Amino acid sequence: MQTIKLISRSGDPFELPYAAARLSHVVRDAQAEEDDGVIDTPEDVQIIKVESRCLEKVVEFLKHYHEEPLVEIKTPLEDNTFEGNVKQEWYQNFLKGIDQPMLFDLVTAANFMAIQPLLDITCLKVSCQLMGKSAEEIRQILNIPKLTAEEEEAARRDHRWIFDD
């Protein structure tokens, strides 16, 4: 079995089967693959934008996905909860208990490494956190500074319809 090392920003290597790693377009594009996806020896890839703690989680995801692919998330969503839309237990538990900074780091890593299934569940996770929340609650979840009074008035003016409905 061919393996490959993904190296974090701080230089820590994480080894996994190449077949699992090539789910990332960044990893795949870094190799000189033949048309049938075969390569002689995979070259280790520097993931310069992802820290070790996050890359470790990414590698965990890639390894498991290779064994049990994520079922595509149906849209429009069937439910307002993460568990209502992602029925596979491993993926439910994968994001359970992680802190908000780690969640955003995973979104960023999935986007940077072009791992679509990881981007799907992390973005869905963030969306579910925002559902049913007011603007102020969303600011707290996303750690966004408050608007000035003028900015808030301008925003409400632009979207007056929903308050009239």
Place this chain on the structure above:
Amino acid sequence: MKDLTDDTVLYIGSFLDPLGMLNVALTCRRFGSATSAHHVSLMEQGARQSIEAAPLYERNWVPYTQNSSSSTTWIGLYYELLKLRSPPSFNTILGRGIRHINKNKHHVYVSLREQYQAQQLQDAKRLILRKRNRLMTTGDSNYASCVAIGNHIMRAGRHYVKFTMTRVEKISFGIIKPIDENLADDHTHTNGFSSYGCCPFTSPSLLSALSSSRTQDSYKSNVYCCLYNTFPGTCQWCDCNMMERTIDNWTGMEYSLEGDVGLLLDLDEGTLTVYKNGRRLGIMKDGITGEYCWLMSIQGASNPTAVQIKRAPIPDA
């Protein structure tokens, strides 16, 4: 959060409903203000993408034109799309002897027999009163009538629904300009509600109030409401002055005494087409423009019936 790219924020927003998108838009400039590149905010872009991902017939329900008013937003259009995508129901029921079945607004039950009995009792009381006090009775003789009005406000594109009834008797199906629910409620118990003819409201005070509360949209078309009478199959409609009722025969006209009645409202062509048990009868009315809701009307039927409204694929011609 600042490390998330705009594409990523858009993708997160794509899972949200319009209200969720709006609340995100209200959090900060980055999400809620128009960008120089796209001239709309990030959340507005997300709403537009959600609309553009919908099937063509749904996109035609919520057209965004260059002439759209400044208050029209993509999030607003997405909100409208999701409302139209929800199953049609009879949200407003007026008159007596009509109720929703098991709180299901897609299904109404009409039992006018109870109304007849109540009306007969009332007439009898008036007669007794007249004899005793030598007064002329002023009660009107309109027997039980009722209407049920749909929740969807349709303004563009093609919309098809199927009405299923357990018993056909003096039932009509069609369209009506949107009404103010509060306004209608105020008049349901005055002067005997009547859906005589096809104009559902013949209470003079209600007509006057509706007339004065008309929106600009009402003036776009001369058709205020239009109904297919299941028997004898005629088209009844009244104009936007709500004073004249017209009964027309039309090409393909047939009565429907059993099964389903389907109606296709095509607001791009301005037509209302009737289907009987999935078979196209023909265009019953044209010249229809503006906003409309679905309408069911019963006038003086004597036996109970249940009516259900459902969206269905347009039958092949």
